Amino acid sequence: MTITEKILAKAAGLSSVKPGDNIWVNADILLTHDVCGPGTIGIFKREFGADAKVFDKEKIVIIPDHYIYTKDQKAHRNVDILRDFVKEQNLPCFYNPGTDSYCGVCHVAMPDLGHVRPGETIFGTDSHTCTHGALGAFSTGIGNTDAGFIMGAGKLLIKVPETIRFVLDGEMPDFLSAKDLILHMIGDIGVDGATYCAMEFTGSAIKSLSIDERCTICNMAVEAGAKNGIIAADEKAMEYVSGRTKKPFEALYSDDDCVVKAEYRYDVSKLEPVVAKPHLPDNKALVRECKDIKVDHVYIGSCTGGKLEDFYMAAKIMKGRKVAVRTLIVPATRHVEQGLFDTKIDGQSLRSIFEDAGVDPIAPPSCAACLGGPYDTFGRTHGEEVVVSTTNRNFVGRMGSKKSMIYLASPYTAAATSLTGYITDPRDI
Amino acid sequence: MSKESVIKGPVYVLEDNVDTDLLIPACYLNLVPTIPEEYRKLGSYALAGLPDGCIKFTSNSDGSTPYPIIIGGRNFGCGSSREHAPIALGAAGTKAVVAESYARIFFRNSVATGEIYPLESETRLCDCFKTGDLAELNIAKSTITRISDGKVFSLKPIGAVAPVIAAGGMFAYAREIGMIKS
Ligand code: SF4
Numbered sequence: 001m002t003i004t005e006k007i008l009a010k011a012a013g014l015s016s017v018k019p020g021d022n023i024w025v026n027a028d029i030l031l032t033h034d035v036c037g038p039g040t041i042g043i044f045k046r047e048f049g050a051d052a053k054v055f056d057k058e059k060i061v062i063i064p065d066h067y068i069y070t071k072d073q074k075a076h077r078n079v080d081i082l083r084d085f086v087k088e089q090n091l092p093c094f095y096n097p098g099t100d101s102y103c104g105v106c107h108v109a110m111p112d113l114g115h116v117r118p119g120e121t122i123f124g125t126d127s128h129t130c131t132h133g134a135l136g137a138f139s140t141g142i143g144n145t146d147a148g149f150i151m152g153a154g155k156l157l158i159k160v161p162e163t164i165r166f167v168l169d170g171e172m173p174d175f176l177s178a179k180d181l182i183l184h185m186i187g188d189i190g191v192d193g194a195t196y197c198a199m200e201f202t203g204s205a206i207k208s209l210s211i212d213e214r215c216t217i218c219n220m221a222v223e224a225g226a227k228n229g230i231i232a233a234d235e236k237a238m239e240y241v242s243g244r245t246k247k248p249f250e251a252l253y254s255d256d257d258c259v260v261k262a263e264y265r266y267d268v269s270k271l272e273p274v275v276a277k278p279h280l281p282d283n284k285a286l287v288r289e290c291k292d293i294k295v296d297h298v299y300i301g302s303c304t305g306g307k308l309e310d311f312y313m314a315a316k317i318m319k320g321r322k323v324a325v326r327t328l329i330v331p332a333t334r335h336v337e338q339g340l341f342d343t344k345i346d347g348q349s350l351r352s353i354f355e356d357a358g359v360d361p362i363a364p365p366s367c368a369a370c371l372g373g374p375y376d377t378f379g380r381t382h383g384e385e386v387v388v389s390t391t392n393r394n395f396v397g398r399m400g401s402k403k404s405m406i407y408l409a410s411p412y413t414a415a416a417t418s419l420t421g422y423i424t425d426p427r428d429i
Numbered sequence: 430m431s432k433e434s435v436i437k438g439p440v441y442v443l444e445d446n447v448d449t450d451l452l453i454p455a456c457y458l459n460l461v462p463t464i465p466e467e468y469r470k471l472g473s474y475a476l477a478g479l480p481d482g483c484i485k486f487t488s489n490s491d492g493s494t495p496y497p498i499i500i501g502g503r504n505f506g507c508g509s510s511r512e513h514a515p516i517a518l519g520a521a522g523t524k525a526v527v528a529e530s531y532a533r534i535f536f537r538n539s540v541a542t543g544e545i546y547p548l549e550s551e552t553r554l555c556d557c558f559k560t561g562d563l564a565e566l567n568i569a570k571s572t573i574t575r576i577s578d579g580k581v582f583s584l585k586p587i588g589a590v591a592p593v594i595a596a597g598g599m600f601a602y603a604r605e606i607g608m609i610k611s
Binding site (some may be wrong): 004022024035036038039042043046048066067072074075078081124125126127129141142143144146147152157159191192195196209222225227231280297371372374375387393395396397398400401403 | 533538
């Protein structure tokens, strides 16, 4: 069996499963946030009764992150619905906006808070829940109804996916990042190339990547339509997890003779920086082919490109230089925000590198303009802006305005672009 | 889920990779689908992400849609897990989507909520219909007929999710098989 099949079999209490089987799987974690939590709670109460209790308090994680810094009254009302529910059910894993426990973007916070463990099953009311496969978990996005079901029943009926394996070997060239790797893969298989499938990433290049970078890869598996992305836990992952959780877990691994639907091989040493042009994540082009495109602003943030390592990459490019266009920096979490102070390149903090380069005042952690959001959202587009962004989606209207044009890029490419005002290959800086 | 097995009316035609930001833009995700008044409001914003200049989808005076059937191409509903997407369509008065293929979460949410039938066509129907064409969808027979010339197009059988759809959604199905208490 593949790692995905093994995790699902274990969570279903079965000795083996095969792709296509419809099985009831126990959830180790149910994640929700301010956009889908209130609806999930509504369904939970409607179906299980007004006095119902959640299946397991310890297994519900609620991380409001989408619409936090806005004047939108309904957004605040929605966080209040979460607060009331948490109080009523006495839930321990709630990260409350406006208090010290607030953390920011759920997918960056989850692994950091120790809620992600190898071999476990994670369901979340957010499509980018697939991020957590980076630590060897089965992790997938679901809707409110399925989440309401899990909230009461602790399990869900799901179909075992086929696995598509991506083997990435070779040494990472300078200024190539995980974002380039996943944009290459999505560009090659298309936005529906992995529909209903698991994307399993392996090879020496994957092993060489940090946990942040592995998260970037699994994060965008859904952009190829995948049910989950997964990277088996190696020593680096085990060390990361052990430092963050006390709960026991069992890492699982694909058998050598497991059956996969397809296999793609890459020699990363031959790959170049790429962007996804408007309006689909598979609309791949080499960065150097886009150098005539003038941009209005650069956005560095989100669960894909707002982690500490993303800012480290951007700062490497921006150090000692000045930005030529408006550059927006949104750390994904408060921990990342703190990391901008604490992490230094040649003695200078990332934050001070960005400030010296002339970026806009750094925004507080949240999803911000990654998904447009309420009209007063930080960085949201309102007109025909051309944006280079480290986020994950460039659909029409995704960052707010239906007329804006979004190019998805790595933090290196985004930073290089901010220095020139044109889409720029980071190797040319 | 509407239990009607024959759905007749004008179709609204979209193409490949219809994403969830088009189906319901993020600025409306502050609406909570389980609050009845906000459910209706979501319906009035269905397809609000269509580029300017497209035919309005929710053109009835009460904010609902005159189109009970949407026809799409490949990978319909790609993007976010927002259940607001099938809910907005259902709340607007759409009964079914007929597309060449679906993004997984949208398909799943359509079935789990019972808001709309997500049906798959055998052929690329978005090239055979234009918005406003009258059609008759027969769920039992897995066909859609173009009324103007009587041409019949076949659909794929519903498959593994048929029992969930027949029961009326995830909860009804789980009760039926005794997985949760009635
Ligand atoms: S940062 Fe963007 S993609 Fe990630 S959870 Fe927030 S809105 Fe979704």
